[in-house]
Amino acid sequence: MIDFRYHIVSIVAIFFALGAGVVLGAGPLKGTASEVVASQAEKDREQLADTRQELTDLKALDKYRDDYVAKVTAGLTDGKLTGKHVAIVTMPNADGDMTNALQDQVEQSGGQVTTRVTLDSKLFDAGQRQLVESLVTQLVVADIDFPADSTTYQRAGLILARGIAAKEEGKTADADSTKVISGLTGSKLLSVKPSQVKDRASLILVVAAKPPTPAPDNSSYNDPVDFIEGLDQGSGGVVVAGTPESAQNGGLLKTLRSDSDATKIVSSVDVANLPAGQATVVFSLAEQAGGKAGQYGAIDAKNGVAPSAVQTKDN
Structure with missing residues (x-):
């Protein structure tokens, strides 16, 4: 260029x-x-x-x-995720190098990445909604409690969370989680590595993609945001990591941050392509484990550059 x-x-x-x-x-x-x-x-x-x-x-x-x-500042994240199991879910067309860098940062901070889920673009295709609704009905298990006003994609997120995660640490795969993973991968709407999940994560890191060109309408991300809410409701916490572009019009983080219900429970970081942002992702995961959420980064991030617990206090 x-x-x-x-x-x-x-x-x-x-x-x-x-x-x-x-x-x-x-x-x-x-x-x-x-x-x-x-x-x-x-x-x-x-x-x-x-x-x-x-x-x-x-x-x-x-x-x-x-x-x-x-x-x-590399040592600042040391031990922040010790004992935590983290699942990584990549949105369609998410950058592989950034995802790998985030995984490295999680592991350097003491966390263990249990599985990586790659979502196919077909998952959020309007033409696949009937298939998604059918899968939700087929794969629901006894201990999944759908909120009364939940949408199709919130329920789908809860289904995936049941397969790869749990609200508490120490949960391993069982017959129900195996059923869920088998059904979802069989639909070809997503893939899971390793295919056999052993330990279920308590935290989920979602990696957003840069918006395509031309940028879509922000409303096109309503279903993905609902899906992410479902992931959060079925786990111990979710952080969505993206680039500055994803926090601008036409990006996933822009839509997420415009949803007051989502921002109450889901955290986001819009500078995950930078080392500082990758450290902030770790801090945000640790904050999620403590039951708190925040929006961090450089673009309309209402909670500042990082969780308050790691910021220097003013004298």
């Missing part, structure tokens, strides 16, 4: 120079036209060099910031 910008600047400079030459060649300064063009070209080259240097400096500062957070 940077090289492309350089080419554009160069091309503009060339056409400017050609234009100047034509004008000057037809006027009284015909004899000095070449000198004017050469002078302008030199100025353009200097400006281009300055722009390149500014970009290089900005990249160096960004790298310094990320390296500082990753290396100097």
Whole structure:
């Protein structure tokens, strides 16, 4: 992308120079036209060099910031998730590298990732709603208590939570969780690794994708937000991690944060692509384990940069 910008600047400079030459060649300064063009070209080259240097400096500062957070503050998350089992659920088209980085951060903080669930885009396709409703009916088990006003996708989230998670630590897979996982994976609406869940998690980390282009209407995320609420209701807590784009119009976090019911129980972090944001995800998971929720990050995050428990108090 940077090289492309350089080419554009160069091309503009060339056409400017050609234009100047034509004008000057037809006027009284015909004899000095070449000198004017050469002078302008030199100025353009200097400006281009300055722009390149500014970009290089900005990249160096960004790298310094990320390296500082990753290396100097790395120990701040140590032990924050000791004894906690965490399931990772990736939304359709979520970034794999960011998901891996988040898993590494969870594990470095003492947590154990029990399973990774990959949601297929078909899950939230309007044409699949009847299939989802049918699965909810088929897979419901005795200890799932659907709220009276729950939606189809809230119930679907509760069903998945029953398969991979529990409200308390120490719950292992049983016949009902195996039934749920088998039924959901058989539908081809999601996949689970490992396919045989041994330990059920108490916490769930949902990884959001960047919004597509063109950005969809925020209402297109209503079903995913309901699904995430269901995950929370069937577990000990949920944190949704995304990039700044996901907290802007057309993104999942934007819709989530606009839902007052969801934000009472679900946490979100909109800078999970940065080392600092990945640490905040850990702090948010720990906060969820304590029964609290918050919205953190850089874009309309009403609770600030991180949970208050880890922020420096003002004197």
